[in-house]
Amino acid sequence: MTKICGQHHWSVVHLSVALILCLVTFALAEDTSHENGTSPSTCHGGEEVKRYEVVSLEWDEVQVPFGICVWIMIASLAKLGFHYTRLPEFLPESCLLIIIGLVVGGIISINPKVFPASLSSGLDTDLFFLFLLPPIMLEAGYFMPSRSFFDNIGTILMYAVFGTLFNTMTIGFSLYGISQLGWFSTPGPNGTVHVTLLECLTFSSLISAVDPVAVLAVFEEVHVNEVLYILVFGESLLNDAVTVVLYRMFESFNAIGADNLMAIDIVGGFFSFFVVAIGGVLIGLMYGFLTSLLTRLTHKARVIEPIFVFAMAYMAYLTAEMFRLSSILSIVFCAIFMKPYVEANISQKSHTTIKYFLKMLSSISETIIFIFLGVTTLVDPSQHKWNTVFVISTLVFCLLYRSIGVIMQTWVANTFRLARICRTEQFIMAYGGLRGAIAFSLVALLCKETVPSKQILFTACIVVILFTVFIQGTTIKPLVDKLKVKRATKHKPSMNEEIFERLGDHLMVGIEEILGQYGHHHWRDKWEHLNKRFIEPMLLHERRKLGDPKILEVFSKLNEKDAKDYIKSHGSFIQLQSNQSLSNILRTQSSDMLCTGSAPFSALPVNDSVPCLDMQQMGTNVPTKLFKESSSHHLDLLADNMYKPQRHNNHRRSRHMDVDIQEPTNLMHRSMKIQLRRISQKQGMRHGRGTNPLLNLALKNSSSDKHLARRHHLEQNHNKEPENLPASAEHPAVIVTLQEEDEDEGITFSAKESFDEADAGIDKSTDEIVQTACEKTLPWKTENNPEVSVRAEINPHQFVMEFPQSPRKVPPAKPLVSPSDSTTDDSLPLTAAEQLPWKSGGETSPSSHGSLDVGDVKFEGTGSTKQDVETDDSVEDRPLEGADRETRL
């Protein structure tokens, strides 16, 4: 066991123990399997009757999946282990993983028996292209900042296509030139090394492409500004088509042989570029479209939503691979296309699943790729042939032509671009041209018969990869600091900024139209228009009706933040309460009602959907304190349900850790986005009566609770004495349904289930148990407790919707009540409504409902509130009063 310095790092020891245990299990199993493999034949040969085996070892059956798991475990444990050391501060993770791979590979090469055979195969090209690469590319496409990608698409395409072509040609011909000079040959026998032109070009085609995996791994840790990032990253993604075509072309030329080449082959190669690139993109878009269409239909079976995304994207990749098109382009464009529609269609939980699963898959793929890279480097020395001149010249040419290419192309791009790419950014672009596992896999794929100097190429390729990942990867961060390259500014847009940005978009489109020139603003606007008119109606389950949902999104995000800040700084909403704002009181009340409603049943198994009702506090029935308490309940409710912002400690470098900080807010925002859309739709339906769902809910809750209290007081069912039960008719079974789908609730307080269970509980308790005094006082412990199902969704958006506002605009609410078909008095809505006390006299002081004794809120200071609440219940019957109320509010 290696000693790890520093006492607090002893968890590393644990990890290494786990890792070694894994390996030992594996090795043992493999050993025994070899013994087992021979034993059955001897048994049969000896004509021994085979008895029943109590324990048997079927290693061969599980060998492959077990091996895979062990590799994944090694990779994950290694990755985990780094974060218990201080290494990630000095070295990027990719370097550390390669080092581990090198160590493992070195051990294997010295003594191949140390590790079992199935563990030491190294990076298999099929494995890489079919299984390891797609998750990374899917993640890259899915989380691509699409706006800046398409804003810079021209420049990116230029770098990807012409840059790669330029690099391939210059590197290829330069290498060939040196080969012609005979510099690769070493003195001595067999020293003459001749690399043909086609070999040089094949090699340069694979070595000149910037690798997306390596770029992602390094640039995620260096937070350069978004434009620079998207230029490098976008180039690395899009150059795949060029690489694929060039590589296949030169490879097949190798097979054909340089002497038999005809012009038609080259022309064919040229056209195949368009086929490969456009075909790949089209396949991706097609699958993206299908996925969006599918998720439109999944709202009945939410669980399978993520699988569509994964499976369809993977199929896009495989289909492109099948037709030998650019599979990376295919999966990336599939992801880019489907994202907005899928995100709008799927549920909150599916969203989280997809997000985390993608992150997890890509992270583990990346880890395995880098480890395998290290392993394969050393595992089989026979693959290598070191040629100093070739290696050095390759390295020099790669760096040199990359720089020249970037500078030249930036010069061209800057004449077209609005935002010029400055010198330091150009430098980082050139310097960030990392090579990686794709080049490595391609060089390993080369056929030894057609490419005789494969070993030299292999070694040179690995050296270039290691050089770029190690030297450039580790120094790029200090360089970015030193050169003061503009960093990514991570701030949430303020409301003013967001509105200004949207205004700017419209303005620039307008100016372009006045000028009569069609720039990219024009095309973006055209696309948005087309999207809204035709694509969204086709692909979205619920159509957006808003012209600009983005503004609302930002608004709800900001309000969300306000609420959190308020909680953080004030500890609760009590101070807010003191304003006596109507909406706040109602809100507090509503949460209180929910809590008290379910409190006595805390002994019952609590359904998952009631996650956070504070049972203990509820149990104590202290009416005098209710106001105070209710505000603290409110706090509890909010605090318990808000994703708690997590403190982030020093591992800033890893993107996999960053997930932790980014996640909560994103989640919130998404749920808010969905709810916002719903609300706006609902409001479209109930046009004319501006409705605040929260208020609506609050009204419902408070009145239903009151109703319960009153019922208790009377201790008899209202069917006999309906006149004593004002407002009862409206809500024996109140379902405040703000949303149709359970799955999509961001944060939901659902009391429905508990009430159902509660009902069962009551029946029992009233039948069998003599009620305690306390129980008797509880309003809901009555026999004919109606099925009160309050499904209230207090979601953060609705909550904060008017949080910083004064209550001057509490909208009149038209309740969305759907009486259920339960045992209650559905038949009597009119009679009951007619007999509402205020119907006759119009005098509605809280004291007229003298029955509110236990468990109810004392409404001394808020008589008018209560009145409003009640009037609202009967608003359908009394339009006049409704209007009245509006003026009062």
Added chain:
Amino acid sequence: MGSRTSSLLQAEEIEQIQKETGFSKRQIVRLYSRFTSLDKSDNGCLSREDLLRIPELAINPLGDRIIHAFFMDNPESKINFRQFMSTLSLFRPIKSHDKDIENPCNSRDNKLKFAFRMYDLDNSGMVTREELLVILQMMVGSNITEEQLGSIADRTIAEADEDNSGAISYENFVKALQRADVEQMMSIRFLN
């Protein structure tokens, strides 16, 4: 076509516009041909109607406001080519040589002023809640309630309004947008 329009444009006039706005000669000639093609009444001036006739501008949610901002300085609702060019020069990207000139027409400040005008309906120098509501309504669409829009407007004003005037003054506006990349957002690459 280019030769015909340039013949209508006096050489010294081009030079003067060039000095004022920083456009190149070819850009001016090109924009002049655009100007004349927009000017249906052929009187050397553009009216609101001329601009409204551009089909895409008519469907632009903010088309009205853009035109409004164009004609802000001209109460008689007519702009000649000089005025047209000086408004457009706002949107010229900021080049390095612009920094030498004292108060170039495409400065950040001028760009912001133009944007501010789009908010400020009555040209009072203050964006009130009502004015903000109108512009929000235009962008967000009508499928949203007054309350929601109102609270967005309130929030926006509260954010920017540091002197508690209940409205956004130009100074507030500049301050609220100090992090925004105005130079880039409100620039356009003029064709030659």
